[in-house]
Amino acid sequence: MALDPVRLSKFLSLVLRHQPETIGLVLDAQGWVAIDDLIARAAAAGTALSRADLEQVVATSDKKRFTISEDGQRIRAAQGHSVNVELGLTPREPPAVLYHGTATRFVEPIMAQGLKPQSRQQVHLSLDEATAVNVGRRHGKPVVVQVDAAAMHRAGLKFYVADNGVWLTDHVPPEFLSVP
């Protein structure tokens, strides 16, 4: 493999979530690209990768960040985009409680404004507290904010599950949030 799996995963995050234009790639409305096109454009930009490399990253990525389409022709990031994509997910009834990991310095603005997607398309929520702690640690001293998903659902706010099991919603108003 030309790139180690972590570097390949970071490269794919860059071009499938954030800056496809850096290698001249164009995502379709649902975030998909043709695998052949990705391989050709990556090679032209100096990153040699094969279909086998992609399949290995899709299969082994710890968070299952990337999905290959059923026909095997296309690939997309499961979630986490900053570019505008419509993942085409169906709203789902959430579990009673979901968790959001963040850094302690963000708690005050979060409790004032709610959870906002910031640079991404949607707010990311975790099923369990341990996962949320790890998400929060990426930003600093971690803290887990609890989301009353059942109450949001009753209020008509929508939830989605990404291909990789991450729960997504557009915004969590402060009244549905609590901190320990």
Ligand code: HQG
């Ligand atoms: C915070 C990783 C101030 C929010 C992870 C977070 C996840 C606010 C930061 C996925 C705020 C955004 C997403 C408000 C939210 N005021 N701060 N009103 N509302 N924030 O990285 O959820 O490795 O865009 O708490 O595992 O940390 O990339 O989102 O701290 O699944 O595959 O603004 O990214 O996955 O940070 O992480 P991010 P996130 P990957």
